Amino acid sequence: MRLEGGATPNALLGLLSLGPMSGYDIRQLISQSIGHFWSESYGQIYPGLKRLAAAGLVAKKTERGKGSPDRHVYSLTAEGREQLRRWLKLPVAKEVPRNELLLKLFFGAQVSPNVSREHVQGYLELHQRELKTYEAIAKRLRKEEADDPQLPFWLMTLNMGRHRSRAMVKWCRETLAELEELERRKKGGT
Amino acid sequence: MRLEGGATPNALLGLLSLGPMSGYDIRQLISQSIGHFWSESYGQIYPGLKRLAAAGLVAKKTERGKGSPDRHVYSLTAEGREQLRRWLKLPVAKEVPRNELLLKLFFGAQVSPNVSREHVQGYLELHQRELKTYEAIAKRLRKEEADDPQLPFWLMTLNMGRHRSRAMVKWCRETLAELEELERRKKGGT
DNA sequence: GAGGACATGTAATGTGTTACATGATTAA
DNA sequence: TTAATCATGTAACACATTACATGTCCTC
Numbered sequence: 292m293r294l295e296g297g298a299t300p301n302a303l304l305g306l307l308s309l310g311p312m313s314g315y316d317i318r319q320l321i322s323q324s325i326g327h328f329w330s331e332s333y334g335q336i337y338p339g340l341k342r343l344a345a346a347g348l349v350a351k352k353t354e355r356g357k358g359s360p361d362r363h364v365y366s367l368t369a370e371g372r373e374q375l376r377r378w379l380k381l382p383v384a385k386e387v388p389r390n391e392l393l394l395k396l397f398f399g400a401q402v403s404p405n406v407s408r409e410h411v412q413g414y415l416e417l418h419q420r421e422l423k424t425y426e427a428i429a430k431r432l433r434k435e436e437a438d439d440p441q442l443p444f445w446l447m448t449l450n451m452g453r454h455r456s457r458a459m460v461k462w463c464r465e466t467l468a469e470l471e472e473l474e475r476r477k478k479g480g481t
Numbered sequence: 482m483r484l485e486g487g488a489t490p491n492a493l494l495g496l497l498s499l500g501p502m503s504g505y506d507i508r509q510l511i512s513q514s515i516g517h518f519w520s521e522s523y524g525q526i527y528p529g530l531k532r533l534a535a536a537g538l539v540a541k542k543t544e545r546g547k548g549s550p551d552r553h554v555y556s557l558t559a560e561g562r563e564q565l566r567r568w569l570k571l572p573v574a575k576e577v578p579r580n581e582l583l584l585k586l587f588f589g590a591q592v593s594p595n596v597s598r599e600h601v602q603g604y605l606e607l608h609q610r611e612l613k614t615y616e617a618i619a620k621r622l623r624k625e626e627a628d629d630p631q632l633p634f635w636l637m638t639l640n641m642g643r644h645r646s647r648a649m650v651k652w653c654r655e656t657l658a659e660l661e662e663l664e665r666r667k668k669g670g671t
Numbered sequence: 672g673a674g675g676a677c678a679t680g681t682a683a684t685g686t687g688t689t690a691c692a693t694g695a696t697t698a699a
Numbered sequence: 700t701t702a703a704t705c706a707t708g709t710a711a712c713a714c715a716t717t718a719c720a721t722g723t724c725c726t727c
Contacts, residue, residue: 337681386579390576444588
């Protein structure tokens with residue numbers, strides 16, 4: 292794991308910049324914050340924190356639990372915050388495109404059009420659900436985190452999700468219509 | 482490499498369904514066809530073809546080159562085509578969200594707003610370029626592949642790119658305006 | 672007493688890129 | 700003669716998920 296340039300360790304530093312946390316906390320927080328555009332598994336989080344601690348970028352404190360297992364709480368050190376800032380300034384790495392729906396759709400002529408139709412239908416429903424989630428999160432954030440100077444940035448990321456999902460819903464509807472037309476032509480023979 | 486469910490080997494089968502090809506050809510073809518939503522490196526392609534051949538899903542034929550190295554041309558077998566169809570019918574695997582731009586933007590309060598501004602500006606230009614590429618490809622396809630029964634599916638994938646990039650351009654412009662406003666407030670002190 | 676949340680972590684496995692090695696041909 | 704394109708392939712490494720192991724507390 293490259294500590295300087297890799298997104299994963301720096302994502303951990305970023306989350307710890309919001310406050311001290313355990314590996315378990317981080318996993319929970321991800322699903323409530325950056326979950327719609329980023330994810331990490333325990334297999335990345337626990338060894339990642341260990342390495343960050345060894346490099347002096349985070350500090351570890353053990354809270355003895357009575358009965359329940361010990362909590363290992365990590366917090367950002369000054370060097371850790373510096374490293375996070377350095378990484379934030381680096382150009383964004385270009386993303387490797389990987390969209391399995393489009394891959395299947397591209398080869399859609401190999402199977403019945405209603406196979407593709409079902410895939411697109413599933414994608415439509417996914418993005419309709421996401422739109423609702425975004426609205427709910429935005430509403431909650433504007434109430435509960437109204438004073439946080441980070442709020443504008445959080446809303447920007449949500450706003451991208453909204454734009455993207457709206458576009459996807461529109462595309463799905465267009466594409467469903469086209470697929471139904473293809474099906475009709477195939478059956479009708481016209 | 483799971484041959485049945487993995488997207489990578491099935492992407493290879495899909496490309497070979499367009500006609501017999503070598504590993505090198507596949508790499509070239511990807512950049513001209515599914516490149517905007519899928520990619521494979523040689524390190525995946527060559528060993529992948531080997532495994533598909535061992536499983537009887539593709540057939541290998543060696544063309545002796547005079548001077549230049551031998552070409553290993555692979556073609557889809559009947560079982561290969563069957564496997565491809567089976568995979569196409571399987572539900573689309575949910576994608577792991579990973580957007581480094583949003584990750585950096587989420588933690589944007591840690592650095593000057595113009596750091597985020599530059600990232601978003603780069604993203605804007607990227608999608609503007611992609612929009613032009615999509616238009617060019619769509620135009621070419623409608624001319625050169627007018628008779629191909631696969632054309633409607635190819636245009637659908639391009640159309641998604643168009644919808645997505647248009648949405649991204651719109652979001653980038655909104656976000657740039659907000660970031661400039663944040664910068665002004667910071668400097669002006671209001 | 673069954674199941675879920677809390678809590679940490681490792682090992683096995685899967686997935687993917689990059690750098691390297693080789694060497695001929697062709698165009699600037 | 701320098702670089703690019705054609706062409707194949709491997710090895711090393713980087714990155715990531717999943718299943719497993721462990722054990723308590725609390726609720727139904």
